[in-house]
Amino acid sequence: MHFKTQKKEIGYFTDETLNCLEDQTIELEKNDTLADAYSKQMLKSTFLNCPNIVDYIRRQGILKPKYKYTLDTDNNxxxxxxxxxxxxxxxxxxxxxxxxxxxxxxxxxxxxxxxxxxxxxxxxxxxxxxxxxxxxxxxxxxx
Incomplete structure (x- = not known):
């Protein structure tokens, strides 16, 4: 992927995350375990409640499972x-x-x-x- 394309996608992703956070009432807490003590952390469940982000992730194929598997429906x-x-x-x-x-x-x-x-x-x-x-x-x- 070209650097300009990466930068553009990161910008889109960041903007969508911030827009989603404005729509939701979420309080982010200070996390002392991160490198920057004043960095904020968001839960995965909150992140995935943003429809534009989920659509973007699906389009990019990011949510594909790492390993192939089949579900057994025979009640074994x-x-x-x-x-x-x-x-x-x-x-x-x-x-x-x-x-x-x-x-x-x-x-x-x-x-x-x-x-x-x-x-x-x-x-x-x-x-x-x-x-x-x-x-x-x-x-x-x-x-």
Whole structure:
């Protein structure tokens, strides 16, 4: 890119940023971490709320992702939140066993101080025993 073109685009970009900031009520704070202690810093979310700037960025192709990727829409995952409800935990864990997926996330959101938590923990332990019947060679031996 030619230097004059760069200078012109930087000027446009700066003008649009200032115009956008005039339209919005934004208070910029002093940032001591920058080289110039009196420099101001703007949040990315505020910056991207300026429609002319976003249009300019899209036209220039700046927002292209660095790596190619595809989104998996086949729902090859389960996300299960385990709570202190035994029947719900049993139903969720059986669903995972009956219909396996590539990724399983089990989140423990139990109140372990309640008596029912021990029954849910036992159900969870049985689930893991069904899912992984033989220990991995890297697992520590329990004595």
């Amino acid at each position: 995952y389960y996300f299960v939140m385990i709570r202190n409800i035994l029947t719900k935990a049993r139903w969720d864990l059986n669903k995972i066993t009956d219909n396996p997926r590539k990724f399983i996330a089990i989140n423990d959101n139990m109140d372990h101080s309640k008596m029912i938590a021990t029954a849910v923990e036992l159900e969870l332990n049985n689930f893991y025993e069904r899912l992984f019947p033989t220990p991995s060679q890297y697992e520590l031996q329990v004595t």
